Amino acid sequence: MKILIAGGAGYIGSLLAPALLDHGYQVDVIDLLWFGNHLPPSVRVIKKDLFTCHEIDLKGYDHVIFLAGLSNDPMAEYNPAKNFIDNGALPSFLAYRAKNAGVKRFIYASSCSVYGHALDHFYTENDPVICDYPYGISKLQGEKGVLQMTRKDFSVIALRQGTVCGHSPRMRMDLIINTMFKTAMTQGKIIVNNASIWRPIYDIRDAIIAYLRAIQADESVNGIFNVCSGNFTVGAAANTVREEVEQLTGKKIELEIKKIEDFRNYKVSIDKAKAALGFEPRFTIKDIVKDLYLHRNEYGDCEKDEFYNIRVFKKLEADQSK
Ligand SMILES: NC(=O)c1ccc[n+]([C@@H]2O[C@H](COP(=O)([O-])OP(=O)(O)OC[C@H]3O[C@@H](n4cnc5c(N)ncnc54)[C@H](O)[C@@H]3O)[C@@H](O)[C@H]2O)c1
Numbered sequence: 001m002k003i004l005i006a007g008g009a010g011y012i013g014s015l016l017a018p019a020l021l022d023h024g025y026q027v028d029v030i031d032l033l034w035f036g037n038h039l040p041p042s043v044r045v046i047k048k049d050l051f052t053c054h055e056i057d058l059k060g061y062d063h064v065i066f067l068a069g070l071s072n073d074p075m076a077e078y079n080p081a082k083n084f085i086d087n088g089a090l091p092s093f094l095a096y097r098a099k100n101a102g103v104k105r106f107i108y109a110s111s112c113s114v115y116g117h118a119l120d121h122f123y124t125e126n127d128p129v130i131c132d133y134p135y136g137i138s139k140l141q142g143e144k145g146v147l148q149m150t151r152k153d154f155s156v157i158a159l160r161q162g163t164v165c166g167h168s169p170r171m172r173m174d175l176i177i178n179t180m181f182k183t184a185m186t187q188g189k190i191i192v193n194n195a196s197i198w199r200p201i202y203d204i205r206d207a208i209i210a211y212l213r214a215i216q217a218d219e220s221v222n223g224i225f226n227v228c229s230g231n232f233t234v235g236a237a238a239n240t241v242r243e244e245v246e247q248l249t250g251k252k253i254e255l256e257i258k259k260i261e262d263f264r265n266y267k268v269s270i271d272k273a274k275a276a277l278g279f280e281p282r283f284t285i286k287d288i289v290k291d292l293y294l295h296r297n298e299y300g301d302c303e304k305d306e307f308y309n310i311r312v313f314k315k316l317e318a319d320q321s322k
Helices: 013-022 073-078 080-100 134-147 176-187 204-216 234-249 271-277 285-294 309-320
Strands: 002-006 026-031 044-047 063-066 105-111 117-123 155-161 163-165 189-192 198-203 223-227 230-233 254-257 265-268
Touching: 002 013, 013 026, 013 204, 063 080, 073 080, 073 134, 073 309, 080 105, 080 134, 105 134, 105 204, 134 155, 134 223, 155 204, 163 176, 163 204, 176 189, 176 198, 176 234, 176 285, 189 234, 198 204, 198 234, 198 285, 204 223, 204 271, 223 271, 230 234, 234 254, 234 285
Parallel strands: 002 026, 002 063, 026 044, 063 105, 105 155, 117 265, 155 223, 163 198, 189 254, 198 265
Antiparallel strands: 198 230
């Protein structure tokens, strides 16, 4: 089976592409390489803006996985116009091209951030979604655009992902557990802006499993699926990171709790992904910390700009306006 990963040179794609190769799939990547290329040479990488793709570029692929666009709130807030174009319109544009090229399945990297401020229960895919911030709104737009193209011969699966964390060859230090790990290791401290808010946390290795399940699912499977490794308050997550880093290093880690309001607060049910995709998360926050610790010597300076999407994005934007 031949798979195209759009935006596959980013944080998730850099682990997903080699994993798919290991499972016997043929994998190509189209990416603008904002964060460089950390993929193995066995992955064919085409440096190209997805907006310039024609039907011919998508011919011959069985599945397309969409991992492109602006991938966090700071990027979306820095350039909301580009955010609404790249996250809102680009997925539909590519799904339209893919469908016309005869691709059988389009898998869209959605986000649980579409749930906004949803306190009272574990949100399911049937619950109404209301969010007021550019990233969440645009991910929902992207999701709606691609899902309405679902047909008998064109399956669309949207994976509403929790915050992905853990090690990738294209590393990000701007993701909740990765940031906590970094400050614990480098400053002996974890700063929590608001201990009581809920977040679905997602080990990147569980994310790989979910993409595999989506690829392997019967062609009749379509729709939205919440996916994460577990739901935690940020305070509980920080405590676990602290305990694990203390255990691994033998050093005492300080916890600083602030009281800063957050516009995101949600916990989600993954029952539908379990039942329909056979997705079973395998990893915990402790596993994420162990994984990061295992790779600690590869990171060098954890404050490198390339580890922070917003810093790279600001530079790209500045270069383009010259
Ligand atoms: N990382 C998370 O915690 C998380 C959580 C939920 C959803 N998501 C979604 O998953 C996807 C992947 O996340 P990530 O962390 O790997 O992101 P990332 O920022 O590391 O990678 C995105 C990649 O897309 C490429 N790209 C962007 N626009 C492009 C275009 N027009 N043409 C070609 N390439 C383009 C970039 O060069 C980059 O390599 C994103 O859509 C994000 O919104 C991520």
